[in-house]
Amino acid sequence: MGKLKTFSGTLLLIFAILADIANSAQISPTSLITFQNREQLDNEGKVWLGWEFDNETDLILFEMEVETTGYVGLGISPSSSMAGADIFIAGVFDNGTSYGMDCIGIGFTRPKPDLHADWVLDGAIEAVGKTFLKFSRLINTCNDEDYPIGVDTTRLIWAYGDTDDIAYHTMARRGAKAVNLIGTPIPDLDLEGLSKWEMTVDVEMPSLDTTYWCSYHKGPVLVTKHHVVGFDALLDNIAALAHTHHFILKNCYLPRNHNETLDEVFGPYTVDAGYDGGHCYDPESTIPPLEQYCSQDLFVWAKGGKIMTFPANVGYPLGEGENAGKQLYYMLEIHYDNPDEVAGLKFKTGVQFYYTDEIRQQDAGLLAVGHMTNPILTIPPNVDDFVLMGQCDPSCTEWGIKPEEGVTIFNALLHAHISGRKLKLRHFRGAVELPWIDYDDHYDFDYQQNKPIPGTQLLPRDRLIYECTYSSKWTDNTAVVGGMSSREEMCITFLWYYPRQDMTQCFSQTPFAVHTADFGITRVHDEDAKGGPQMFIDEPAYMAGQYRYTISLFNNWTESFVEQYQYNHRYLPHEGSCVQEDGQYLIVDETSYPEGMIKYVPKDVCEPGSEPTTVTQPETTQSPTTQSPTTQSPTSLTPPQTAPTQPQTTMTQQQTTPTQASTTVTLPTSTEPQGGVASGIATAKIGSMVAILTYIVL
Template identity: 30%
Template structure:
């Protein structure tokens, strides 16, 4: 069914491009997802980026009312909800509403949703409507490129009230863009699985299991054009992330399965990501002119497969065989793809204070040495996709590009990040990165639920700040990560600073943090000089330094005035439904604590190497 829907979607997309008008009551919708665990609530949608309109079709197994809208991060109160249904006498009702409390709906003064179809049969109630991305109604939530929390609801009858048992919330990235036009896989498609086999998941909250595996052996160049996760159904909740790293062909690699960041540093070799998956992600297909090259002397022959497990309940005797499935072909594409990892070096020097309503961290990348480290001039990098990654305290991320000291654009962002929805996303337009550009990653955290400091680390209950950029043509640079000057930060906060970076972290871990000095610490961290660590596929490392530039916020787009009614910021319209006079077209996680600093340093197997790097800088 998914394949058929996708074929229809591609055909309709061609028509939509030529006509460039809003999706109507008969248009096929490209995207779909179940919104509940029991597969009772099914959503289809599509959008027009130029017209800034989106069309939804909600299909629910019920003969009562149905509703769809967007909710807030922490509460359903104030949620934007479109409600409709078919009365026993056959009349249709439909209304743009909002939640005034957890159960009570009130009609918006401005009706910004346009009904395209509403039917009921023996099994389903189906409602199709469109709305602008941004209306002028303060009760409406904007449709944006951020993660959105969709609220869906239904009732067994037409009573205008929400029931907790029939209300569901699911995070979705609605404005995804498909850049591949191939309906069927290439004729010469070959499948290859990279997986850990029968691995006994330890009875601890976090495990990074690594194994080195060969890539497919081919006698000429091929391109990987699609990949997807391989997850055992009963282990899905324990697998947090899967990454595949390319190894330099001169690397001496260990055998068997080992802890990636434990006491044997050999299991952390290879750092250039070529494909990846994280919680909430699905199958990903590359644009039609881009592929991951294998089979040439310049391509890796071996990879490191890294599987991150989160066994928070310490379940014993759980075996797993997760991995990544690759689809590759001899039908070559125009460009070879690469992945550039940006953000903050994952290490305790990245710290987040406890009890913070908001705490910003920054990771700087300076590309001025890319040509030198690559061995040849680096062509302009054309970024077409990205993957965002923080852990549980993360609330938003963005990557910003600067050239000659001037901010040019936001490469990618999600101001409503959800840890449980980490999927690869395509950009609506290519972003070019030239050697000499500076790239800044900003991560926003909230730690109101924590009573100790949070440090950078590999555990899910510690933190990361990473963005993976998917680009072409490929070069030899794998990482460009920044970290702050902890000695400067300690001194500026009025504490006695040590030349040993770890001792400074211990000092700050014992400070009593108030809202005022949390903000001061955030400011000092941003003003600190950053060390930028650049790494190549062959594990060559070069350090440079730089300063964090300011980020100029992107102006918010204008809203679209509705013809459905007057905008009333203090809406006093009584609860009710707008009549539809026209004939309608008939449509057939537990509470967690971050690891203490001492335990974190003990577990972090790369400590000695990183300390040496820091000492070289000092």
């Protein structure tokens, strides 16, 4: 308890003015929030939070404004619920004295006091029906009952009462919100004087669980070079926010030897021409398969995302070189998420970018890294903390990054679907692991950001490994399979960097023959479908059917099998590929964690004198043992060499749409890993869904 604290004469004067005008005008909900970082926590604008991180003191300073004269609570929660939450409750009594309490959530009841009080009330005041609080906390209090705050996602819970009696707040006066409390701030962007270009589609969402909708759009015609300096989503109502899982804006190009122009190929099928698009990769489409010409990602927005702006010295180039004065075309690939299969719902979804003729110093590029999206990415039923990874091999960074000084990564979007729990992008130079480029130990599917990060240098021959940790506990004892639906899974990160290079994709996966041998699958085929081919199991007969459903019928989902299966997919060699925007690609026969890996260990602020360190130890000391005949233990317990043992070949690939309704592949019966070129060819034969050189984004 304490007396009312005075912030400043200016602040009290503001409150006096607000009190005078309260009966004649609506007060802005952010009128007293002074910090640059701010979030509306509720849907009605009654609860606002501002914050600022002091890097020198490791303190986070908060401002909170709530439309109530009762108590106000803010908590940091591992699960967006009361249980285990680190909670601060404060307010102002009727007599003008303020109060603040550090508490611990113990479930759906009044939280208990935390005897080690780490939340500090710096000021509290009530006026015109609102409570305004200033308070602070260390990002890591070294108290086991407090919640450390990192640069990853923080889940906040909030509540308020209509009185100062700490009692149940009702459903209407509570909520949860995911935010990034600390980290590199979003670069400021003055929109005045910038040009803006919008690309939207206004259609009725199909009454399907998952729809990928592709529409085509004209871009601005620019006779001189310009720079894009910011991107933002255009979602016109609550329905658009609820059902737009993500979208990708893609550049569209024709092969150099194509006998038609961009105008001839795309002109009749743009939104500007009256064509609102259709299902992506639809074998029954009545228009040409234009998706094959639009494979280069330009901007990715995912659920919960905000505006993305570039650093002051960086922009994405438009209207340069042979593109000067030409009409360019873009594809907008939208993932509509409609699990209840609602019909008749129409809304607008799209993107806008801001551009300028004031050229900046650096041209930006976008690189996608991770695991290929296909059935090889299979998560067993009823597991927690199940880790899969995809990587960009040193051969690819050597091939795709030309400057000896490398490139600088300045923004990252870490992506998975609803089974994702933790994401981490690791960075190796030789066998030594450098500080993680980005991570999220509290991944929230509904809060995915193009997040600014400190500039990180990526050199030729560096290795990137993107690890995704999953839980399938929510699936009612069924496996989760890689795919396009939000209830399927992905493991992809998108990295903005400068200077721009030609490489746009860098992926890996367990060889297809190794994956099928784990489950005793000996014969499969694929069938064309909206959104891309679907894989079907033919043999063994007890698992016959569409893979995404029938893999759960596997008869050996034992703990020992799952342990071995995770080891095989994480630590045994992957096959990899990297692709340039002109269609050239590099195949990597074998890639894995570096031999003799020296791990990065972050600084532990709770250990005096601790600094970031490396430790020389493998992440796993031995392969688990498992029961035959479903799989065999690997013959070596040591991760393979960094560089592939066979030379890589650079080729040019023109993407095409499959013309056959289905393709059948009979697989080898051996359970030994099938690496090298042979497994890559076998994989490619079962269609673009699992081809080594293709992937389905997001």
